[in-house]
Amino acid sequence: MMIQVKLIANYREQLPPEAINGVVELDVPDGTTVYQAISRFDIPLDDTSVIVLNGLTVDMSTPLSVGDMVTAFSAIAGG
């Protein structure tokens, strides 16, 4: 099934060249979790990253549905 991964700011360096505005489309097996999807990219998977599903705070073991977007960015005080 097709899902999207969006990486923000410095994490964008980890995206393949076909990514547009930080977003890449991925074809993943049914049952793929948030964690499995984001593990494909070389970003820290500890608390130095914030990872959300469709903008919502979820457990990393949440299975994805078609069209979902997983977004990750580096945890740093800003704004």
Next chain:
Amino acid sequence: MYGWHLKVLRVNLTTQKITQEDVDPKIARDYLGGRGWAIHYLYKEMDPMADALSPENVLIFATGPLTATPAPTGNRYMVVTKSPLTGALAHSNSGGEFPTWMKRTGFDMFIFEGKSSKPVYLFVNEDQIELRSAVHLWGKDAHETTDILKAETSAEARVACIGQAGENLALMAAIMNDKHRAAARSGVGAVMGSKNLKAVVAMGNKNPPLHDPEGMRTLSVNTSKEVGADVKKGSNMRIYGTSYVPQVTNTLGILPTRNFLQGTFEHVNNIDGDALKNQYLIRHTPCYRCPLSCGRLTEVPDGPYKGKGEGPEYETISSLGTGCGVSNLAALVKANYLCNEYGMDTITTGMTIAAAMEMYEKGYISEEIIGMPLKFGDHDAMIAMIKLMAFREGFGEDLAQGSYRLAEKYGHPEIAVTTRKQEFPGYDPRGSQGMGLLYATSNKGASHMEGDVAYEEVFGVPVKENPLTTEGKPELVKHFEDSFALMDSSGLCVFVAIRYAFNKDRMILPLRLAEMMNLSTGAQYSPEEVMIAAERVYNLERMFLIKAGSTEDTLPYRMLHEPLPDGPAKGKVVELDKMLPEFYALRGWDEKGVPTKQKLMELGLPLN
């Protein structure tokens, strides 16, 4: 005592009399410095009911015990006064270089009273202290003023000043320092203008003596190295400054868009950090002694928006940009430059124009009154409004009063997204509930810098909190408010000091910050004591607010009754009722939000 000079410079602008005073060491310790000292003096010295633009208002510039020390980011000062925008307390923070230079004059604090009969500026070079005519500077913008003053005093001097907005008493006027840095919020520049004080020029070599210079040096070097190591790994703040944030808040659906009618902006890619970096970034510009260096020099090289300056920061992108529905980056950068030159808070400026745009589109204000069409997304009209506002010309007279008074005047107060008449910053609280509680209770009106729980709800620092829930938020808000009072009193920048103020388990003891304060001052604070001192500061600020007559802790109509129509937080309003009683109980305040006698006694605060 060390760290502090324990010296205040008092300038009576009415009599032109300048005096020097010592600070009681007990007061110094109990109120920390910076924001804490300032509220102690303000509370003691002025009637909180006084008109903010009258000579009775007192304007305080205050550095902290870590300002002008080797502590990384010890480059801040606070401007504290009564706000003409909110009628409540104003405390606005700024960095750059001026605050360090100010402390090197040998004074921790400058207090301005009264009103000069003619425009003046204050020049301080250690013992050479003079009020000088500023007649030749009146009408000049903040950049010209800075250049002229450096030319006529010394290239070694640093300048804080107002632009035309402050002279004209526009209620969003800022005090600019080092041209591009701003003590921005709550109209502090209008207070300066009302006193006919155009600028303050500071220089000197009196670094504060340190209690343990060697220990301070070691801890500072180590802290700098830690920050530096993170920067090397690739820090968003170094690469983008705060301009990376629109993508984050847009993802969470809390990016203020078209005056908070929406929480996502369809053109966010046009005005985000990557667009800015790729098109206009020249280089990074740190404040003094900052290993993070989040400032950015930018230039629009040609075209109608040609210009050069610093920024824009996130808060400018979310107000003059998405807030106004503007997606033209060059125009947005230009608008930011104009605000810096005229000396204006970009948040209140942008969100006031955004409110006017909504009122125009809904037919509440006509084209005749405005002088032109004012649709969301019209970047040229947005720029025109900034100019009118700074000079209070035509419709600018209405705009210069901020969005609350504007919306009220034209019969639609529900359009204004403010608390205590101050415009919201760049986090829609319907999708970040803790921010909702913060905006509602903030002693200075809506402000992220009162205790930025977005660090947890949005940025995951030190831990990620679900922004859509209310559980645990009262405690979080209290802790962030007190921690910000501590950081603002210390003289450090919150972007870096947050590392010293929090641990990963979010507890609660600011070990390293207390250690730095001790190495500087020798005050031998325990971490518990600095948190109690911060709570003391916060409660005294609350008392000022109550005496100023502005006590209701609530949110504007849109936040309580109009669910977000889009994005991940779709359907949400702020559930303030669920959080407020618990917050008051945690604070030791009564059900109206007034500190109880017991709380005041516990903190050693005056009972009346």
